[in-house]
Amino acid sequence: MRNLFLLFLLILFLGNTNAQQNTYEYGKLKWGFNLGGTYQTADVVNEKFGLGLGTTLEYAIVQNSYSLFGFSLRGRYLWGTTFGNDFTPHSGAISNNALNGINNPLNDYSNTPIFLNNRTTLNEYSLEAKLKFNKLYIQKGVLFYLFIGGGATNYKSETNQFDALGNEYDYSTINITDKADVRSQLKTLRDLNYETQVSNPSAKSFVFTPTVGVGLGYRIAPFFTLALEHKISLPQTDYFDGQVYQPSKDHAFIKDIYHYTSIHFIFYTFRSNKYEEQTYTQNPKPQTYPAPKPKPTPQPTPAPLPTTNPSPTPTPAPVPTPAPTPTPTPTPTPTPTPIPTPTPVPIPIDNPTTPKPPIITLLTPTSKTFNSPNCNVKIEIKIENVSNEKDIEFFRNNEKIPSYFYYFQSGVLHSTIELKSGVNSFKVLAKNSVKTEIKEFNLSCFVPIEKSIKICHKNTDGTTQSIEIKESEWLNHQAHGDVKGECPIVIKTITICHTDAKSNLKQKITIPESEWATHQAHGDVLGECPLVVNTKQIQICHTDPTTGAKSNLIIDEKDWFAHAAHGDSKGLCPKEVKTITICHTDAKSNLKQKITIPESEWATHQAHGDVLGECPLVVNTKQIQICHTDPTTGAKSNLIIDEKDWFAHAAHGDSKGLCPKEVKTITICHTDAKSNLKQKITIPESEWATHQAHGDVLGECPLVVNTKQIQICHTDPTTGAKSNLIIDEKDWFAHAAHGDTKGLCPKEVKTITICHINQTNGNLEPMQINEQEWATHQAHGDVIGSCDGFDQTIITICLNNNNKKIKKYLLSYYQSIGGILGECPSTPNPVEYFNICHTDPTTGVKSTLSITNSQWASHQAHGDVLGECSTSGSPKNNFNICHTDPTTGVKTTLYINVADWGSHQAHGDVMGQCPTTTDNPEPTKIKICHIPPGNEQNPQTIEIPASAWPAHEAHGDTKGECILNKSRKRND
Secondary structure, eight states, rough: OOOHHHHHHHHHHTTTHHHEEEEEEEEEEEEEEEEEEEEEOOOOOEEEEEEEEEEEEEEEOOOOOOEEEEEEEEEEEEEEEEEESSOOOOOOOOOOTTBBBOOOSSSBBSOOEOOOOOOOOEEEEEEEEEEEEEHHHHHOOOEEEEEEEEEEEEEEEEEBBBBBTSSSSOOOOOSOOHHHHHHHHHHSSSSSSOOEEEOTTTTTSSSEEEEEEEEEEEEEEEEEEEEEEHHHHHHEEOOOTSSSSOOOOOOSSEEEEEEEEEEEEEEEEEEEEEEEEEOOOOOOOOOOOOOOOOOOOOOOOOOOOOOSSSSSSOOOOOOOOOOOOOOOOOOOOOOOOOOOOOOOOOOOOOTTTOOOOOOEEEEEEEEEETTOOOEEEEEEEEESSOOSSSGGGEEEEEEOOOGGEEEEETEEEEEEOOOOOOEEEEEEEEOOOSOOEEEEEEEEOOOOOEEEEEEEEETSOEEEEEEEEEEHHHHHHHHOOEEEEEOOOOOOOOEEEEEEEOOOEEEEEEEEGGGHHHHHHHHHHHHHSEEEEEETTEEEEEEETTTOOEEEEEEEEEHHHHHHHOOOOSSSSOOOOOOEEEEEEEEEEOOEEEEEGGGGGGHHHHTTEEEESOOSSSSSSTTTEEEETTTOOOEEEEEEEGGGGHHHHHHHTESSSSOOOOOOOOEEEEOOTTTEEEEEEEEGGGGGGHHHTTTTTEEEEOOOTTTTEEEEEEOOTOOOOEEEEEGGGGGGGHTTTTTTTTTTOOOOEEEEEEEEEOTTTTEEEEEEEGGGHHHHHHHTEESSSSSOOOOOOOEEEEEETTEEEGGGHEEEEEETTTTTEEEOOEEEOOEEEEEEEEEOOTOOOOOEEEEEEHHHHHHTTTTTEEEEEOOTOOOOHHHEEEOOOOOTTTTTEEEEEGGGHHHHHTTTOESSSOOOOOOOOOOOOEEEEOOOOTTTTTTEEEEEEEHHHHHHHHTTESSSOOOSSSSSOOOO
């Protein structure tokens, strides 16, 4: 500001000097182009300069060689790009609906860390009024001008918040200790693609934009001028950077602005060249003369005397005579005595050039306290005896307020500031060459205490709780089914067996828990009453005819036949046995299999190393996972079998891989809680109750969400990426012209190319599959990519006691049908066979078959039983086994039903009677290092019967004592 003031004085000085020069008579039309850098001052901090390009067309209204100022109108087009990047995590609401979960619930940064960034591309069209120092340019070639104007800006703001796969960035890994390090971390984390356009119904693409600026240039040639210019544009939108202004972060009353610093190349048109001469004369300082003295009586002119008065006295002109005459002798006269000039007495007056100290006066506001939300305060401060705005500093809460938040005009500082909650301390500092003055004052903003109410809030799990909320939050809670007031008190009840004091009859009743002490004092007991309370009553299990629910009742015995006619039964209702699924390890084969057991048996299985849940996909190289179909019930279950048994299972309709989990889904019209926009989604049927409680409805949403908006699938013209948008219906034709479609975007199914090994003939087959199907193919030996590179080495296998040469990549296939790597032995190993009663899955006819031990598991899984089929058509149901006690290891011969054989076999029991005892009744004892299940880090040395060793070995125990470092000592 001071430099501008000095320049203005220089212009005035040059205007009062003589000038004689060669002057061109310039035309009124000027054209120029410019280039430079653009940057933003917005909610998202500017990161770097962007490129700006533009052109101007100017018409001079006042332009001549003698005016101090010139005036013209200028039209402008500007294209530019600005970049923003915050290096601190964003707190508060996110304005971009593409990032806050409104457009897509999967793209939601609302509850995760985020660092904001933007790239905004702008096109500005404006008209400017330009004031220049005309005489300075005409005479010296120096161009200095100011301009102000307005127009429209078309802008598009984009952000980089998703990686190349469309996933959110994990900003929780950013260490925010050092800003420079944060910049480097963000650069490493992000790609260079600004893929997401700002989406918000309040964001307008065309906005009104006031502009202001200054320029300084020099005439290079009569028709060409080079100028440096800075322009500030104030678009009337808060979405220029994609983020809405937050008063808690910045107290500016101007939200988003962008700057353009550029070099201008200006070309003039001119008509003629003429010579001008102009003379500028300074007005001479007027001289003052003393008033003439009264004219004395005519006397002969005396001889001149020296003058003591410095002021000149005019001498009277001589009177001419017609003819010379003798000079008469003058009569002597006395010499006049000079009269001294009186010394003027100075009269004291104020010196107008003496500087005075600054004077600061607060004009507005007159009140010192304000209530939210009316805390946007206009401040006016009168400041005297300062030359310009640079001599003023303005502070709030000891922080200097940037100068563009206020302006100084006609001796008054003007500013409009949003007060923070509480006391705001302001300080104005004004200085000149005499003194620095400071004035302090306080303005307070109070947030009124909002009324709170108590409501009964419904939790997502269906429970309720009493909470206190702000009254303004009630509508949101009411929309989700909450009610005003406290929740009703739930009285906890218990069931007791009550004895009637008069009849002494017992009856099951339910009472509040608080009354139990009274009943207990009268002899009542907790729980249900015994089966027969007295000779006149009996206990029955009653089935509710409406709901089918069973409950225990005590009735008069005479009423029994009425209950029996409706299907009730005597005695207590059977308790439901809760079951669990575990992965069971067979003690002999060490093979794993998923089984379902009563929950009460879990401790026993856990002690033998079994684990909860399903078994892994492939236990070893010789086993595969199949989906087994029960021939009786049709129920499907996951089994792990030897690969060589696959064809037996395939013949019964089983399939490879895990059974598909059937999750029943439904389509609903979901209403977003934030934006109130509707969207069609598919959810598991089990989640319907929660959505229904929040107002969602079954079926698809109507095409038009409301009277003004519709759902479309938008294609980004730059990247080609598709995204779901909700737009005003009136904007549909503009989107349709760019290839957008109505409705939600289709979900892309990702496919991969694999080399598939045909399990029937072993051929290699390239195929494309859905990515989620890869695990099933991988389990069967398929590989990703082409079929090139498979091992074609010829190897020998033994198949059905015959040597066969195959290519190595087919080995797994031939092993699945019984092939063994290597040549067949010269003498085949004897194979043990035993009889079973086999049920044909098609006809249901039972027949006796002889099978090997390895084939038994497959037949057992399909309902076949051990032993020969009886002539009556019923198989042998009972047989002897040798049972090993899991605690003592003692073996005992048991006679069991065939249905119980699976549980015994799983724990190491064998078919047939136990061997007879020897003369020594004491079993041979051996020492082993036992690994307790669930406590593998604490092995224990124990003694067991030698007969119990196979079971312990199957669970990982080793022979010999444990050594000190807790590793197992092996005894070969």
